[in-house]
Amino acid sequence: xxxxxxxxxxxxxxxxxRRRSKVALLLLLPGIAYLALFFLVPLVSLVLTxxxxxTPGTDIGVYEYAFKIENxxxxxxxxxxxxxxxxLYAVVATALALLFSYPLAYFIGVTLRKFPLLQALSLxxxxxxxxxxxxxxxLAWKQILSDEGPVISTxxxxxxxxxxxxxxxxxxxxxxxxxYNFIPFMTLPIYTSLEKLDLRYVEAGSDLYASPVRTFLxxxxxxxxxxxxxxxxxxxxxxSGDFVNASNAFLGSSETAMVGNVIESQFFTSQNYPIAAxxxxxxxxxxxxxxxxxxxxxxxxxxx
Amino acid sequence: xxxxxxxxxADLELVGITKRFPGFTAIEELNLTIPAGSFFALLGPSGCxxxxxxxxxxxxxxxxxxxxxxxxxxxxxxxxxxRPVNTVFQxxxxxxxxxxxxxxxxxxxxxxxxxxxxxxHEALRLVELDxxxxxxxxxxxxxxxxxxxxARAVVNRPALLLLDEPLGALDLKLRRQMQIELKDIQSDVxxxxxxxxxxxxxxxxxxxxxxxxxxGQIEQMGAPEELYELPKTAFVANFLxxxxxxxxxxxxxxxxxxxxxVAGTKIEVPRERAQRHAGEVTIGVRPEKLMLHTSAPKPTxxxxxxxxxxVNDVSFSGVSTQYSVTVPKLGNVIVFAQNxxxxxVVNDGAEVWLAWxxxxxxxxxxxxxxxxxxxxxxxxxxxxVQRREKLEExxxxx
Numbered sequence: 001x002x003x004x005x006x007x008x009x010x011x012x013x014x015x016x017x018r019r020r021s022k023v024a025l026l027l028l029l030p031g032i033a034y035l036a037l038f039f040l041v042p043l044v045s046l047v048l049t050x051x052x053x054x055t056p057g058t059d060i061g062v063y064e065y066a067f068k069i070e071n072x073x074x075x076x077x078x079x080x081x082x083x084x085x086x087x088l089y090a091v092v093a094t095a096l097a098l099l100f101s102y103p104l105a106y107f108i109g110v111t112l113r114k115f116p117l118l119q120a121l122s123l124x125x126x127x128x129x130x131x132x133x134x135x136x137x138x139l140a141w142k143q144i145l146s147d148e149g150p151v152i153s154t155x156x157x158x159x160x161x162x163x164x165x166x167x168x169x170x171x172x173x174x175x176x177x178x179x180y181n182f183i184p185f186m187t188l189p190i191y192t193s194l195e196k197l198d199l200r201y202v203e204a205g206s207d208l209y210a211s212p213v214r215t216f217l218x219x220x221x222x223x224x225x226x227x228x229x230x231x232x233x234x235x236x237x238x239x240s241g242d243f244v245n246a247s248n249a250f251l252g253s254s255e256t257a258m259v260g261n262v263i264e265s266q267f268f269t270s271q272n273y274p275i276a277a278x279x280x281x282x283x284x285x286x287x288x289x290x291x292x293x294x295x296x297x298x299x300x301x302x303x304x
Numbered sequence: 305x306x307x308x309x310x311x312x313x314a315d316l317e318l319v320g321i322t323k324r325f326p327g328f329t330a331i332e333e334l335n336l337t338i339p340a341g342s343f344f345a346l347l348g349p350s351g352c353x354x355x356x357x358x359x360x361x362x363x364x365x366x367x368x369x370x371x372x373x374x375x376x377x378x379x380x381x382x383x384x385x386x387r388p389v390n391t392v393f394q395x396x397x398x399x400x401x402x403x404x405x406x407x408x409x410x411x412x413x414x415x416x417x418x419x420x421x422x423x424x425h426e427a428l429r430l431v432e433l434d435x436x437x438x439x440x441x442x443x444x445x446x447x448x449x450x451x452x453x454x455a456r457a458v459v460n461r462p463a464l465l466l467l468d469e470p471l472g473a474l475d476l477k478l479r480r481q482m483q484i485e486l487k488d489i490q491s492d493v494x495x496x497x498x499x500x501x502x503x504x505x506x507x508x509x510x511x512x513x514x515x516x517x518x519x520g521q522i523e524q525m526g527a528p529e530e531l532y533e534l535p536k537t538a539f540v541a542n543f544l545x546x547x548x549x550x551x552x553x554x555x556x557x558x559x560x561x562x563x564x565x566v567a568g569t570k571i572e573v574p575r576e577r578a579q580r581h582a583g584e585v586t587i588g589v590r591p592e593k594l595m596l597h598t599s600a601p602k603p604t605x606x607x608x609x610x611x612x613x614x615v616n617d618v619s620f621s622g623v624s625t626q627y628s629v630t631v632p633k634l635g636n637v638i639v640f641a642q643n644x645x646x647x648x649v650v651n652d653g654a655e656v657w658l659a660w661x662x663x664x665x666x667x668x669x670x671x672x673x674x675x676x677x678x679x680x681x682x683x684x685x686x687x688x689v690q691r692r693e694k695l696e697e698x699x700x701x702x
Contacts, residue, residue, distance in 0.1 A: 203364055204397035206384040208411035208456070215385075218410075222401045 050277035061271035071278045079262055079279060086258040087286065089171070089246070090239040093178035094186075097235050098228065100179070101186035105227070108187075109194035126187050138177055138250045142168055145176075145251070169253035177245035182238065186231040193227025194220075229298055233291060240287050259283050313496030314375030314388065314463035315340040316361060321370035323356055325699075328692055330356040331520045334370070338513075340463075343490050343497045345511035347504055349543065351693035353520040354500045355394075358466050361498065362391050375463055385414075390457035391466040394473075396449045398441035404428065404452050405437040411460040427459035428452075430489065447478045451485075458489060465490075467499040471506065483510050504544050508532065516540045532590075536579055536669045541588050548637050549588040551672045557581045561662060567633035571608050571665065578667025586668040592640040593664040596627065596649055597657040608665065610634060611657030618648050625649075629656055 053066035104126070112119040129137060145151055147166045155161040167173050197220065205215035221228075243260025246252035252261070259279060266276035321334040331353040338344045346354040359365040361372060363384035371380045379387050390411065398407050405424050412420035428434040431451035441449055450470055457465055467486075471479045487510050490497050501507050507514045508528035515525040516539070524531060524540045535541035538549060552566035561572050564587050573587050589608075601609055613631035625648050627639040637658060641649060650656055 198397075200393060200395055200397040201399055203384070204391075204393060204399070205410075207362055207364070207389070207391045207393075208460070209385045209414040210410070211385055214414060219399060 046277050046280060049273050050281050052274040052277075061273075063273055068274065071274045072282070075275060075278045075282060079259070082257055082259050082262050083282065083286065085256070086240050086260070086283070087290070089175055089178060089256075089258060090236050093175045093182070093239050094232055094236045096175065096179040097183050097186040098232060101183055101190055101231065102228070105187050105190035105194050109191045110197060110199070113195075123191070126184050126191075130184065134181060135244065135250075138181065138244055141177055141180065142250055145173055168251055169256065171256050173251040174246045174256045174258075177251040178239050178242060181242075181245065182235040185234040185238075189231040189234065190224060190227040193224040197223055225298065229295070232294075237287055237291065241283060313341040313494060316464055316496065316498065317371075317373040317376075318357070318361075319371045319373065321357070321360060321372065322368045323353070323360060323365065324368045328696065329520060330696065331360075331367075334521065336515065336522065336525075338496060338498060340375075340496050341494055342512045343487070343499065343510060345499045345501060345507035345514045346517055347501055347507040347514055347543070348517035349502055350697040352517045354502075354517050355468060357517075358391070358468050358498065358500045361464070362389055362466055363387050388463040389466060390460050390462040390464075391468060392450075392453050392457045392470040394468045394470060396441075396453040396470075398449055398452055398456070400441055403438050403440060404433065404444070407441065407452060408437075408456045408459055410456065415460070423459055424455075427455040430458070430492075431455045431485070446473055447482070450474060450482065454486070454489070458493060458495070461493065462495065464496045464498060467497060467501075469501050469503075471501075471503075479506070486510060508544070514544075516543060518543075534577060534666050535588075538586060538588075538668055538670050541666075541668065546591055546638055547588045548591060548594070549586055549668070550634060551584065551586045553584055554580075554582050562667070564667075569610050569634065571610070572662045573665040573667045574663055577663075577665065579669035580667060580671075584672045586670055586672050587665055588668065589660050589665050591626070591638040592624070592642075593660045594637070594639040595659045596629075596639055596641060597659060598650060598654065600657050601659050606662050607659050608662055609657055609659045610637070612655050613637065613658065615650055615652055615654045615656055618650075618652050620648070627656075629658060631658070 048065060049063075050071055051065065051067045051069065052063040052071075053068040055062045055064045108119055108122045108126070112122060143149055145167045147153075147168070152161065152165070152167055156163060156165065201219050201223065202215055205219045206212070210218065241260050242258065243264045244250055246256045246258040247261050247264075248254065252258075263276045263279045263283075266272045266279065316336075316338040318334055318336040321331055321336075322329070323331040334353075334357065336357075346357060348354045356365060360367050361374075363379070363382060363386075367380065371378055373379065374388060398404075399410070402410070405421065405428070408427055409420040409424035412423055417423065425434055425437065428437055431454055433448055433451055433455065436444060436448065441452065444452065450473070453470065471482050474482060483506060486497075499507070499511060508531075511528060513525065514528050514531055516523045516531065518539050524536045531540060531544055535544060535547065538547075541547035541549065550564070550566040550571065552564040552571070554562050555565045555570070556563040557575075559575065561574050562578055562581055562585075564571050564573060564585060566587075571587060575581065578585070578587070597609075597611075600611070601607070603609060610631055611629075613629040613634075615627055616630050616636075617626075617628035619626045620643075622643075624640045624642050627641065627648075627650070629637045629639060631637055639658065
């Protein structure tokens with residue numbers, strides 16, 4: 001049948017993607033297994049833990065499953081202040097990191113384009129702090145910013161600060177530490193966007209009567225939006241759950257405790273696992289809601 | 305200055321413009337006046353400084369020395385966004401995150417001109433692309449993008465429109481079509497167009513005035529016919545079409561014409577068509593002005609005859625056939641003959657004489673003693689120059 005060749009051509013075309021999807025599935029298997037084992041299973045376990053109740057007649061730290069929804073009510077009434085504080089600190093610290101990182105990324109990605117060696121060197125300097133432990137760097141800042149440290153004592157000597165002023169333990173110090181620690185996560189994605197920016201668009205903007213500020217706002221910034229969005233997400237999400245900067249031992253005090261600190265103390269000090277789990281779930285949900293609103297608002301259909 | 309629509313095109317004046325980049329000079333002491341409302345083409349090979357000239361006018365580069373005047377006003381120190389100039393970029397540079405309509409309305413919005421979207425639609429109708437107004441540039445074909453880039457520039461009614469090889473990326477047929485459209489738009493809106501190109505045919509079809517640029521300087525400027533019929537330098541004679549050039553000594557400098565002895569053959573050139581009238585001179589004639597004869601033609605006044613020579617190559621190109629004839633002592637001579645009959649008039653290896661009307665000859669300004677300009681030049685200096693020109697070209701493209 002001569003026409004048979006034409007008749008079968010359509011199903012052949014259809015089966016091709018199916019065959020490819022089998023290979024894709026095979027390639028995805030390790031990833032799916034990893035996610036199931038290390039994300040889904042712990043998540044389910046976390047949800048189950050959050051509903052547990054204390055086993056009657058036992059010591060602290062022993063719980064049984066009881067579908068105790070009151071755990072959530074308790075968490076909301078007791079720790080909503082910490083929750084809001086966490087989100088507020090995260091928003092402010094992310095904004096500060098963005099204000100600092102965008103010019104830095106622009107300088108490295110655009111201004112230094114003609115000097116590849118300097119560009120590579122500057123990028124290395126952005127990443128260099130990672131070679132020193134996160135905890136050590138934060139501790140170092142505690143020393144630098146302490147009441148007897150060089151910054152505060154100089155400001156006091158210059159009478160710019162009162163003699164009883166202090167910085168560590170204040171919300172300002174915590175936000176500073178958070179912003180500082182996450183600047184590389186903000187800078188690198190923005191740099192990646194700006195490094196690809198075609199400067200001919202900027203020239204076209206200035207040719208079409210747009211001042212440098214206007215060209216930045218309507219050409220450069222929108223074209224680097226994917227970097228800004230991934231940078232803010234990479235910064236905001238971990239900051240919301242951070243428990244190092246705000247703790248007593250580092251830059252914070254009991255007045256600056258964030259959700260991360262509460263979870264940590266519930267888990268390790270009080271051994272109140274259901275409350276810690278419920279807090280984690282609420283934090284996760286809050287981040288998920290905020291991030292999805294943000295991603296939708298910033299129109300990320302171009303974000304690939 | 306950038307406050308409203310230009311009533312008409314403005315003239316552009318470049319006074320003593322020099323542009324040096326680290327390591328090389330792109331433009332040397334350039335003086336140029338482009339009258340308002342004209343279609344002016346800057347024609348030259350890659351790296352001759354034509355794109356740099358355009359960028360200087362747009363304000364995207366600052367001249368090392370000299371002044372730029374638009375409509376009599378000195379704009380040398382003003383920023384690009386303050387100049388009444390728009391550019392159609394070689395790469396189009398359409399904003400990828402905006403729709404076609406937003407792209408076209410961009411300049412109007414910046415200048416706060418009333419009804420930017422209405423005017424943008426109007427400009428899109430002019431280039432017959434109003435139906436794709438809501439699409440993103442990436443969804444258009446190359447030719448459509450080019451027209452959007454044109455609309456985006458024209459809609460602002462700049463006093464001066466700069467075109468940087470905007471047709472370079474289009475295929476031949478589309479390019480021809482766009483050339484006609486561009487010319488129509490120019491006569492419709494009456495703007496001054498400055499068009500930069502390396503395509504001599506494009507420059508000749510579109511422009512009122514063509515300036516041939518070489519090594520950062522203008523070699524010759526004039527109407528396309530004038531440049532073609534009476535080139536003044538060997539560069540122009542060969543860059544704009546093809547030429548047969550001969551070098552010889554003037555033996556008789558008469559009132560009407562000069563006689564040049566080229567390796568024993570006397571060739572007559574009208575006096576007013578020759579730039580130099582004594583000593584060693586280079587003269588030339590266009591290939592299509594030559595007639596092939598299979599027997600020695602009778603010497604008649606007003607006709608130059610060379611030959612006999614031997615045809616060494618015949619190539620058919622549709623409208624005409626190109627013959628390459630080797631004439632002893634004179635070298636290779638190219639002849640274009642219209643295909644009035646089927647098949648070539650003479651075959652490969654035939655013995656022929658070549659004749660042309662004296663009025664068609666021209667004499668060049670170049671001093672042959674300056675050395676052969678068009679023979680392969682392989683000394684280290686010229687290789688260095690060529691290499692630099694290639695780098696400049698890459699820089700311009702980057």
